Amino acid sequence: MDINDALFHTGEGSAFTDIPASPAIYQTSNFVFNTFEDMQACLEHEDKSPFYSRGANPTVQTLQKKLAALEQTEEALVFGSGSAAVAAAIMSQVQAGDHITCVANPYGWTKKLLNTILQGYGVTHDFVPAHDTDALLAAVKPETRVIFLESPNSWTYEMQDLERVAAFAKQKGITTIIDNSCASPLNQQPAKYGIDIMVHSASKYLSGHADMVAGVLCTSSKMAKQIFQGPYMTLGGILSPFESWLMIRSLRTLEMRMDRVASNALVVGEYLENHPKVTKLYFTHAKSYPQPELRDKYLKKAGGLMTIELDTTELEQVKSFCNALKRFKLGCSWGGFESLAFPAATTTGSLNYHSDDTPVNRVRLYVGLENPELLIEDLSNAFDAL
Numbered sequence: 001m002d003i004n005d006a007l008f009h010t011g012e013g014s015a016f017t018d019i020p021a022s023p024a025i026y027q028t029s030n031f032v033f034n035t036f037e038d039m040q041a042c043l044e045h046e047d048k049s050p051f052y053s054r055g056a057n058p059t060v061q062t063l064q065k066k067l068a069a070l071e072q073t074e075e076a077l078v079f080g081s082g083s084a085a086v087a088a089a090i091m092s093q094v095q096a097g098d099h100i101t102c103v104a105n106p107y108g109w110t111k112k113l114l115n116t117i118l119q120g121y122g123v124t125h126d127f128v129p130a131h132d133t134d135a136l137l138a139a140v141k142p143e144t145r146v147i148f149l150e151s152p153n154s155w156t157y158e159m160q161d162l163e164r165v166a167a168f169a170k171q172k173g174i175t176t177i178i179d180n181s182c183a184s185p186l187n188q189q190p191a192k193y194g195i196d197i198m199v200h201s202a203s204k205y206l207s208g209h210a211d212m213v214a215g216v217l218c219t220s221s222k223m224a225k226q227i228f229q230g231p232y233m234t235l236g237g238i239l240s241p242f243e244s245w246l247m248i249r250s251l252r253t254l255e256m257r258m259d260r261v262a263s264n265a266l267v268v269g270e271y272l273e274n275h276p277k278v279t280k281l282y283f284t285h286a287k288s289y290p291q292p293e294l295r296d297k298y299l300k301k302a303g304g305l306m307t308i309e310l311d312t313t314e315l316e317q318v319k320s321f322c323n324a325l326k327r328f329k330l331g332c333s334w335g336g337f338e339s340l341a342f343p344a345a346t347t348t349g350s351l352n353y354h355s356d357d358t359p360v361n362r363v364r365l366y367v368g369l370e371n372p373e374l375l376i377e378d379l380s381n382a383f384d385a386l
């Protein structure tokens with residue numbers, strides 16, 4: 001597959017026909033039919049033929065075809081948030097009595113889904129350190145139905161050996177799911193290694209402009225059908241035609257944005273790696289990254305996320321550093337145009353994010369599309385305030 005085909009043509013009708021340069025927004029809740037027969041025929045393929053927009057909608061389908069092409073899967077479904085995609089993927093595969101093996105410290109609301117809702121429905125889990133593929137496989141039990149991966153992982157970017165996990169799981173009939181948000185489908189395509197379901201927070205790179213919340217799930221036709229009939233239609237966490245159109249628009253520049261993010265991140269990462277006021281740098285493309293083999297095997301390029309620990313144990317110092325940042329705005333999320341800093345110590349009173357073992361001096365940075373020299377200048381000023 002050529003990336004250019006996926007971004008610029010896939011799902012938009014064939015060349016040589018009269019098609020709009022920008023796909024139409026089918027802003028409609030339902031579709032109407034001339035005859036009983038037409039209506040009945042449509043309902044036989046409700047996952048493919050537009051009938052009602054909680055199911056198939058042409059604008060949404062155009063987006064889904066592009067995302068499937070990017071992840072090299074047969075199908076994709078899009079959702080109103082990344083968390084909806086994660087929940088749909090997991091809940092389509094488990095029932096009471098089943099067990100999930102999950103990387104430790106996945107995205108906060110994924111962790112909460114396992115700890116609260118699924119636990120309440122009788123689905124158990126174990127969290128296993130995300131750098132340790134051996135331990136992940138050793139934690140599998142006879143009742144394990146899902147292995148849930150995040151590679152690179154949230155905040156600390158540990159990686160798992162996808163090919164090994166997929167081969168092991170296939171033998172045992174276990175479904176493998178990966179949250180691939182951090183890499184993006186341009187930098188890592190887990191389906192090539194046999195992972196069954198890829199989910200993304202499309203609020204990050206795929207939409208890329210900090211203007212929407214959305215989720216993506218990519219998988220085989222067989223699983224997509226099962227998920228469509230299950231959580232997609234019943235929980236109904238769909239993406240609107242307009243937001244699907246916005247994401248199609250964003251995909252035109254995905255490759256350029258990811259290139260810029262990668263080159264910016266390398267420059268900023270190198271600056272941080274050598275800085276005396278940084279005691280620890282978590283970044284897949286740092287020289288000190290502890291899993292270079294997995295990085296080189298699975299990741300085409302760097303992403304914009306990196307986490308630092310400042311040379312202080314005092315909260316006041318951390319505040320001074322953060323408050324001195326001007327170009328890096330303080331905020332959650334990432335993957336947009338704008339550089340962001342997320343101090344872990346802000347989360348102590350949060351509904352979900354806080355974990356007692358998170359060091360007070362930890363700050364996650366997202367390097368966006370700005371001039372990297374200006375970003376370094378901003379960080380340098382903030383280090384002076386420390």
Ligand SMILES: *Cc1c(COP(=O)(O)O)cnc(C)c1O
Nearest residue numbers: 081082083107181201202203214
């Ligand atoms: C943001 C994020 C999510 C959740 O996605 P939303 O679009 O915010 O619902 C899931 N996984 C990872 C790794 C994320 O960073």
